[in-house]
Amino acid sequence: MVSKKQEALHLKGVQGLIDIIHNDLSGELEKTTGELIDERRFALEELGSEISDDAQIEYSQVLPSLKMQEELQVSRQDIKDSLSKMKDRPYFGAVTIQDDDEPEEEKLYIGLNSLKDPSTNDLIIYDWRTPIASTYYASHLGRVDYEVPAVGMQSVDVKERIQLVIENGQLLDVFDSELYIGDDALQHLLVDTAKDKMKSIVTTIQEDQNRIIRQNSAQDLLVLGPPGSGKTSIAMQRIAYLLYLHRHKMNADNMLFITPNEMFGDYIAEVLPELGEASINAMTFYRLHDKLSRKYEFEALFQHIERLRTATDTTAFELKSSRKLLDAINDHVAHLSDSGIKFRTIKIKDEPFATSEELTALFYEKFKDSPIDSRLKKIQVELWPRYKEVLNKAIKERTKALKKVTSYIGTDAELEKQAVQEKTKQFRIVKNYIKQLEFVNIEKLYLDILKQLDPAVKQETLNALKNRQINYEDIAPLLLLTVKVKGLKREPGIQHLIIDEVQDYSPVQLAAISAVFSNARKTMLGDRHQLVHPVPAHALGSTALELTKSYRSTVEITEFTKSLIGNTVTESLGVHGEEVKQLSFKEFNDKLAGLDSESVAIIARDVAHVAEVAAKLPDVMLLSHDQYTFTKGKVVMPNYMSKGFEFTHVFILDYNLYDKKQDRFLLYTMASRATRHLYLVEADQ
Template sequence: MTDSNYTFEQKYLDEVNEKLDIAQKKTEQELARTSNDRADIEKSWGDVRIKTSTYENILDTALSVRQQQQMLIERQNSFQNATNRLQTLKKLKVNPYFARIDFQEKGEEKAETIYIGLGSFSDTPDHFLIYDWRAPISSIYYDGGLGNVEYMTPDGKQNVDVKLKRQFQIEDGVIVTIFDTDEAVGDQMLLDALSGESDTKMKSIVTTIQKEQNKIIRNTSADLLFVQGAAGSGKTAAVLQRVAYLLYRYRGNLNSGQVVLFSPNQLFNDYIDQVLPELGEQNMVQMTYYQYAMRRLPKIQVETLQERFEEHNDAANENITRFKGSLAFFKLVAKYAQTLNKGNLRFKDINFQGKPFFDKEHVAKIYYGYNEQYKLGQRLDATKERLASSLNGRIGNELKEKWVEEAIQNLTKTEIDSLFGDQPREFASEEKEYNFLARKIVVNAFKPIATAIHRNRFINVNAQFAAFLRSVPKMTDLSKWDISATDWEASVERTVTEFKTKQMTLADVSTYLYLYDLITGKHGERDIRFVFIDEIQDYSAFQLAFLKFSFPKAKFTMLGDLNQAIFTKENSKTLLHELGSMFDPEKTSVVQLTKTYRSTQQITDFSKELLVNGEQIIAFNRNGAKPVLAQFDTMAAMEARLIKQIESNNAAHETTAIITKSLAEGLAVDAVLKAANVKATLIRSENQRLVPGVIIVPSYLAKGLEFDAVVAWDISVTNYPSESERQLIYTIASRAMHELTLLACGPVTPLLDRVNPDLYEVE
């Protein structure tokens, strides 16, 4: 880079910063002015006189109030717009832009220059000094090198001839480095970004978005965008930028409340919650599938992540779990629900004062009294309407009942005042006053019945769920799933017993909710426009189909790494095929991210050899130390080595994660470190927050996270004996960015046998 180029770019940066300062001062003055105007309008509410003597006076008052409301709304909008503008200006002042591209459009005489940053900035309406990275023209920067580049605009495809691609690193208003490159994003800039230390919060990757990631971010046509990405390939980061892009692209028609992200655990939600605010957008709705289930079943104790990970199923139960998670089982629930249109729906009495008010036989007679053209939801709505009408009709009959008379006699003065409310107490006779109070008492007493009708409490969903499970052997051939009738019957009784104590597995929760929705005619949350599901390899096909059913108007983005399937293991291999049958193939887009950026080449090369098909993963060329394997004869020796490693990492200012297989192991390690006065934080549950320094985390909570240094705790044959844990070991190893240490007490797990010994060092 020549001195003249550097001088030119620094001069341009100085000019932009000067104009940013001017714009910031103007916006601050506008904010102050708008705030004062708003305060004056609020004070002037006292000047509005309420006149009700004539119709004209009432109309004048209404118009005056409406005028005040409109002025206040207008000032509020101005205030909010100025606040948003000021936030963008402050963000740009820290780092105005990170790239420049020069390009020439067909038919134009000379090239045009644009600078790209986190937001747009113009000094006049038609003169942009900085373009938002999400603007259509900015995709030129991400999608290709020099020469002819095609990009999408609202009017269709456009072609330009890219003459220059320049990248900047700016600190405190000074250009530190300039790169000219013919790549989408030059390796040097990416290398500088990746060489930094890890943090407790994920950062935006706007400055280093790669071409394949840009395809994910800007796709607006697919109903299903499936992203298969190796550990550390930037799939989650790219998807968060995708949310920011969509909010920008559909500004005015889409808000963050219409976007839902299902993530692997709450810990991960906390890790990513700064990315969108950093880009100037509000966070979308974030939850785990567990939280989604709990939100709908607050009184049921749903199987936790820890319980799910640590449960030990025999072959029969594993086959049943596999069957319950299949698309075939999902279709079976729908098939069963259809049979309920003709009979066999289970009902409950609606009681009043300990006796049936509407008995279940009466409710069933109403429900099945409608013709066969009625769908389940329509049948239910009609039944509720009849019951509500019948309830209203019973109010008059109930007024003379003895319990009503006793209730009136026992009323206190406060209770009487409450019943009268604002009602004038002038009645033509004592009888009319009595009837007024009696009606109020009866209506209040009937409220629980009205609520029971409104909330479908006359349907016995629990009994229906059990009835469905018991009917399964008659509806399908269980032997195809290697399930015997005896094993199925035993599992049903176990499920029913657990349900009586308000406990449920995650697999059964999905079935229960889907059956309930079909019976009640629910059509899902139709205002949600985009659903993102991270780590889909740990979802069953049933759960994914249920989410598609629950968000019928949404476009889906699903991302994961089938090499990291902790819970579904072998089932994950059929997931792609089953997804294919849920969505229109013409509106399905698959993006494969094979290049991994998180770890050094040495850690990536080691990690990928743990896998059977690991050769598909490509390491980014960033050098570091080889992983270290240390094997010990005693637990005390392994503990001493751990403490030594922590001291070394702390001295190098590296964040360290000790990843244990289970929480029980994590507790044991925590006790050892406490006894040695080594400061560390144990992550016991997904609801904790990541903190700086040393953390101890069970393997099932480490998904999606990354750390400077990882210590894989006790990878012995005793702890990791079986082939089914290969993906778990890979997940643990691939959390490390710069340093990986594997400790084992006793013989090392045979899962390392397939790894080339040249790829790691043995102490």
């Protein structure tokens, strides 16, 4: 039987130890900081302003030692800060185990970070990411297996598992739990998950979620599950786990989260710091268009969705998002070593610098025995001396012209410097053209591939390119060709990618992502049914880890969302709440006016509808497609922007105008944003 009194005494003891370690570390920090300052001051005073060769050698020998001491100082400060946070909640659970080789049971306390007793060097708190802590997340007592990296599977007998609710250093409750979501402990923690931003789920990780979080990082991982199954939260805990597991060869800068919209990075920004890790960078797929030529105007995702919703013919989009196009691109690139590459003539002031015919001859004749990317690099090497020669000639001519000016405009040296600056700036475009291999006509290659597949789509695309327009669905194939042909624009430093809402990505988009981040393994998360795009073109494989339990919303909301798509698989494990309600627009206005909550979503049809609704409602905020900061309060957003977020109250406007069959997946996505209250609002008459 779990004793709350005994656990409270244990907590006091641990907090006392934390205080001792914290105070000792504070004193050590104060002392070593003073010593470091003195060493720096002494080194500077000894060297003075005039640094002789001998002094330089001496100083170069001192610097590494100072740098090491400063890094150690930073590490001590980080530990001190961590201890300050740890005192408020040192741990959140405990598991009592018995090893076959040990006669006595051992009780392990599980927290966000490990803590050692400095007098014995024994661990008194285990980081939740340690292998043995995995036993805490098993859903049963008795025999539990867990994996130790580089060692293999281990087995222990789990005798007891308890969950401790600790806030601000006070033990509020203790639960004897087998970590099923219906337990009182977890229901206590999941009263309402919809806060202003996403939080860590480390204290409520379930066995199936734990298994995914700790999956081997040496292979790509696809996780599918319904709304509220914790997919995004799992991704964040998995990032923290991988950073812990590979802490000597990977840090936050080696990871990237590809998010469904610009706000999502801010929405998830607090999770990793809460777990003691630095936040990783986040970006949308659309931002990869920065790797393409800036002479074009690129269609944003929201423009793309709204265009296709009113389009009478979606043939071009379907082709450009298909496996058929991906296969054609790969096949075309494979044959470029023999024929088919297209070059642009490089010009300087309308004069040919290198013609397309000349570049073709270099590629297919002079350098024909080298791989494609090597041939292009060799062409670069061939062009650089010519570029420098032309630049130097232009500088000399400009210098000569300046010197002929009859009035005084500077000394000869100043005029030469002016000429260099002017011509270097003027020729910078040509320099970058060569450096970025812009003489390779990627757009023409793309058009050639489209012509083979559908001449009408090719012509439509050509017309857009002539108008300097690139549609959203053209970004991926152009980017893929750029990387595969030029060998540029790769991001080798990224070792792991998290791709959320992966069902929204076409085969071509996923291939482009893989090409850019060629060294990265991927954790991909999605739901086959959460679709807001009017013409779905996802590339989900059949091999996936499937989650079937939904924890987030009330049972009533989850059952409603299931009814929209005929889902009989998802198991609702949330709390009970009020039924889904239908409201007139007037009732919606009255309800909204009396609602005191900072987690309210008013979901409109599109950007125009958002503006129309916002003009009628006081004290609401608009969420736009290019907004980078997640805003809490009463927010109005177009339906396709609601993905990934969760809100306590959700109002779906114009619900009666949706086609319940054609729009069932869109309605399912919107309705599942609600955690506690869902309202279906009729159109304003």
